[in-house]
Amino acid sequence: MATENTITVRRMNFEINADMDKYWFNGNPLISAFFYALSATFPDGERFFIDTVRYYQKDVEDPVLKQQIRAFIGQEAHHGKAHEDFNEALEAKGFPMAVIAAKAKGLLDLAKERLSPQRQLAITVALEHVTATLAEHALRHPDLLEQMDPTFRDMIVWHAVEEIEHKSVAFDVFRERVGNEYLRRRVMFMTLIMFFGRVMYFQKLILRADNRKATWREWWQAMKFFWGKDGLVRESLIHFAKAFKKGFHPSDIDQQPLVNDWQQRYPEIAALQTN
Numbered sequence: 001m002a003t004e005n006t007i008t009v010r011r012m013n014f015e016i017n018a019d020m021d022k023y024w025f026n027g028n029p030l031i032s033a034f035f036y037a038l039s040a041t042f043p044d045g046e047r048f049f050i051d052t053v054r055y056y057q058k059d060v061e062d063p064v065l066k067q068q069i070r071a072f073i074g075q076e077a078h079h080g081k082a083h084e085d086f087n088e089a090l091e092a093k094g095f096p097m098a099v100i101a102a103k104a105k106g107l108l109d110l111a112k113e114r115l116s117p118q119r120q121l122a123i124t125v126a127l128e129h130v131t132a133t134l135a136e137h138a139l140r141h142p143d144l145l146e147q148m149d150p151t152f153r154d155m156i157v158w159h160a161v162e163e164i165e166h167k168s169v170a171f172d173v174f175r176e177r178v179g180n181e182y183l184r185r186r187v188m189f190m191t192l193i194m195f196f197g198r199v200m201y202f203q204k205l206i207l208r209a210d211n212r213k214a215t216w217r218e219w220w221q222a223m224k225f226f227w228g229k230d231g232l233v234r235e236s237l238i239h240f241a242k243a244f245k246k247g248f249h250p251s252d253i254d255q256q257p258l259v260n261d262w263q264q265r266y267p268e269i270a271a272l273q274t275n
């Protein structure tokens with residue numbers, strides 16, 4: 001039976017400041033472009049996650065999981081909408097967000113057309129592990145959050161908390177309805193390569209649109225951000241490796257302490273909740 005952790009659907013009111021810096025991460029184009037590339041893929045990506053889980057929704061027998069699926073759908077629907085608003089603001093600053101989103105959607109449509117529901121759900125399981133891993137990285141390093149534009153930071157914190165809350169839902173649906181470890185791990189391997197390959201390409205498109213050359217200092221900051229000792233790549237690779245183990249479950253990685261007291265740590269973000 002699925003573990004009974006709370007998944008809360010929160011509606012948030014983010015006021016996007018149109019005058020904000022063009023590069024939301026400390027003015028650094030290389031790191032900001034990474035977040036923009038992710039943000040461009042989220043609305044359609046999250047709709048894909050919803051669809052792949054919804055396909056199995058009526059067959060799921062575990063009553064706790066049934067309830068969690070509804071909350072998962074609610075959370076992902078709100079994330080998609082919030083990212084759409086941010087993507088529009090970035091488009092207005094001259095970044096090709098719609099073009100990138102269309103490219104990402106093209107790939108997802110292809111997956112829907114060509115792949116079995118089992119494989120599609122396995123893609124969601126893999127990407128949910130990616131989002132929970134990135135979420136942990138953001139919440140574990142408040143110093144990084146402080147370098148972001150405040151509104152973007154608020155949205156990242158909210159999204160990160162909810163990704164960790166619902167990280168096991170698609171996995172548990174896969175385990176109950178498909179239960180093929182070999183398929184899960186094989187699809188995860190392909191998905192990780194495809195996803196990060198595309199994100200790097202989208203990052204390049206964003207940087208090219210502005211034609212702004214990064215300075216040495218910005219390159220150095222980006223190297224530290226991605227490849228440093230506590231960098232995003234290093235920390236993520238450790239979590240990705242864990243998920244390749246046979247019998248892995250997302251709850252094997254304890255991220256609960258990061259979300260338990262988030263309202264106390266970020267009362268100003270919690271105050272943006274409208275429901």
Ligand SMILES: [Fe+2]
Nearest residue numbers: 046076079163
């Ligand atoms: Fe999400």
Ligand SMILES: [Fe+2]
Nearest residue numbers: 076128131163
């Ligand atoms: Fe998610």
